[in-house]
Amino acid sequence: MKHTKNFLFGILAVTAMMFFTACEENNVQPTNDYGILPERFKVDIPNSISNEFKSGSLKSTEGDTINGNEIYAHLANFIAIGEGSAEIVESIIWAIKVYNIDNIIDLTYTSDDDYRVKHLAVVSDVDFQEQTWEYQLTITDVESEGAEDGGIGMQVFWNNSPIEGIALIKPYNLNREEDADAGDAMFKVKYSEVGMGDYDAYMIVEIADLPLPDANWDAFAVNNLKMFVGKKGNMVDVYGNSNHPNAQFFTDKTGFNWAFVASGLDSEDIGVAEVGLPPSTLDTSSREIILKDYSVKNVLTEEINQWFLDAFGIRPHEEDLANYLKNADAPGYFNTGGFVQGGDSPGSEYDEIEARLESLSPYNPKEINDLVISFK
Numbered sequence: 129m130k131h132t133k134n135f136l137f138g139i140l141a142v143t144a145m146m147f148f149t150a151c152e153e154n155n156v157q158p159t160n161d162y163g164i165l166p167e168r169f170k171v172d173i174p175n176s177i178s179n180e181f182k183s184g185s186l187k188s189t190e191g192d193t194i195n196g197n198e199i200y201a202h203l204a205n206f207i208a209i210g211e212g213s214a215e216i217v218e219s220i221i222w223a224i225k226v227y228n229i230d231n232i233i234d235l236t237y238t239s240d241d242d243y244r245v246k247h248l249a250v251v252s253d254v255d256f257q258e259q260t261w262e263y264q265l266t267i268t269d270v271e272s273e274g275a276e277d278g279g280i281g282m283q284v285f286w287n288n289s290p291i292e293g294i295a296l297i298k299p300y301n302l303n304r305e306e307d308a309d310a311g312d313a314m315f316k317v318k319y320s321e322v323g324m325g326d327y328d329a330y331m332i333v334e335i336a337d338l339p340l341p342d343a344n345w346d347a348f349a350v351n352n353l354k355m356f357v358g359k360k361g362n363m364v365d366v367y368g369n370s371n372h373p374n375a376q377f378f379t380d381k382t383g384f385n386w387a388f389v390a391s392g393l394d395s396e397d398i399g400v401a402e403v404g405l406p407p408s409t410l411d412t413s414s415r416e417i418i419l420k421d422y423s424v425k426n427v428l429t430e431e432i433n434q435w436f437l438d439a440f441g442i443r444p445h446e447e448d449l450a451n452y453l454k455n456a457d458a459p460g461y462f463n464t465g466g467f468v469q470g471g472d473s474p475g476s477e478y479d480e481i482e483a484r485l486e487s488l489s490p491y492n493p494k495e496i497n498d499l500v501i502s503f504k
Contacts, residue, residue, distance in 0.1 A: 168291055169319045170214035171331045171357040173207055174364055174392035174399055175464055199424055199456050200467050202348075202386050203401055206370050209353060213333045217284070217295040217317045236270065242304040245270040246281070254285060256504045257294065261285040264504075269301040277301070280503045292320035296503055312337040314501040327358035327365075336501045343374035350386075352499040354491055359394075363481065366390045367488045369496040371408050377428065378435035383408035384427075385497070387418050387490035391481040392462075399462040400482045404490065408497040415489035425456035459485060 234249045247268045254264040265284045272279030281301035286293030295317045300310055315335040324330050335353040355368030367389040375384045384405050392399035406422040420426075429449065436444045457471030461478055468474050473482060 168321075169217045169293060169295070169317065169331075170211070171319070171329055171359045171364065172394070173211060173357060173366060174394045175397050194452055194455055199470075200401065200403065200460050200462075202370070203388055203390070203403065204466075206353070206355065206368070206386060206388070207366065209333075209335070209350075209370075213315050213335065214317050214319070214331055216297070216315075217319075239303070241302070241306060244304060246302075247273070254504075256285050261293075262287045267302065269304070272301060277503065283503050285504075290321040292318075292322050294318045296501065298503070310339045313339065316501045324358065327360050330356065330358040332356050333368075334499060334501055336499045340374065347374045347376055348372050349374065352496050354496055354499060362394050362396075363484070364392050364394055365484060365488055366392075367490050369491050369493060371493070371496045371499075373408055373497070378431040379438070381407075381431070383497075385410070385418075385490075385493040387422075387493060389419065389485050389488035389490060391484040391488070393481055396477065397464045398478060398481070400459045400478055400485060401462065402459040402485055406493045409494055411492065411494040413489065413492045418490050418493065419458075423456075423458055425453050425458065428453055428456060 232250055232252060234247075236245055236247050238244070239246050247270050248265070250263060250265045252263055254261045256264070263286055265282070266280060267282045269279040269281060277298065279301055280296075280298060282295070282297045284293060284295045296314065297316075298314045299306075300308070300313065313335075314337060315333070317334075318332045319329070320331070321329045333353070333355045336351075338349075338351045340349050340351055350370045350372055352371040353368065355366065358365045369385045369387045371385055373383050376382050377384075385408055387404040387406055388401055390399055390401035402419050403424050404419040404422045405424055405427040406418050410418070410422070412418065432449060432452075433443050436442060455467070455470045459482060460470045461468040461474050473479070
């Protein structure tokens with residue numbers, strides 16, 4: 129997961145620099161007005177469930193009990209990846225705004241990153257995914273425009289009233305030098321203030337075909353990911369899946385989804401989460417199966433029991449195993465310091481968000497395993 133975070137956050141600097149280069153070459157002057165551009169493209173997530181947990185800040189546990197940090201560490205990484213993707217889009221919009229690319233435009237420039245010629249165009253009144261958008265921005269790698277993907281590095285579609293949009297990015301076509309090992313990787317961010325159901329605003333982040341390192345180096349690396357974030361007043365709901373095709377725990381079973389639902393209060397910085405570890409190829413949208421049958425505790429219990437049987441011909445002592453996994457009891461409770469405890473609520477302040485979990489469900493694991501993102 130850290131490999132994925134570093135990869136995406138590297139893109140952030142690349143995209144910003146790309147726009148600076150284009151604008152300087154075309155003598156465009158800064159502006160304080162967003163013009164036609166959307167001012168926002170992201171839903172903020174409470175720190176209680178989005179911070180990367182630090183072992184020193186977590187509630188301590190007995191030496192023979194797995195730490196809550198170890199159980200939920202991927203949750204913070206997962207959300208950081210999703211938020212980072214949306215921040216990339218916002219940085220692009222900011223770069224366009226700062227350098228006054230705020231109207232219909234068509235230009236070419238040579239990138240300072242890979243020294244290849246890029247083509248940037250903004251057009252209006254575009255249809256995409258059964259919707260008409262006020263504007264579309266596209267950047268292509270000119271030498272690759274005859275390729276199957278059209279050499280497209282980025283497409284952003286948006287409306288301004290209310291704000292909503294879709295951003296699609298293929299890093300390889302933005303920077304062949306930095307992202308040469310990620311030729312197929314793509315990500316997509318949808319943001320809307322039109323609302324969906326009870327939410328005032330929401331975003332959906334999708335990432336597909338990230339390059340996987342050698343399994344011996346990082347068996348838990350992610351290749352595909354999808355995350356939903358919805359905000360209603362002070363309440364933020366988050367759910368999604370990441371796919372880890374090389375992941376193994378205690379047995380030779382390989383390939384898991386990290387599937388979760390979470391809800392948090394923004395101002396209080398508290399959160400509640402429930403996590404499942406279904407097989408990557410599991411083809412179901414059932415919340416009961418994904419989060420209950422394949423709960424972290426059930427999966428780890430089965431894996432550890434099988435490992436003991438294979439290694440010693442016996443199962444571990446039931447009480448010892450229960451104590452070892454007691455922090456895996458669902459749901460998990462969090463505050464600004466990270467994991468607090470599992471299973472039993474720390475207090476009534478969590479009641480409202482805990483009650484929301486039952487209405488949230490991750491995506492179908494197989495759909496995430498097979499996730500494909502494509503340009504218009």
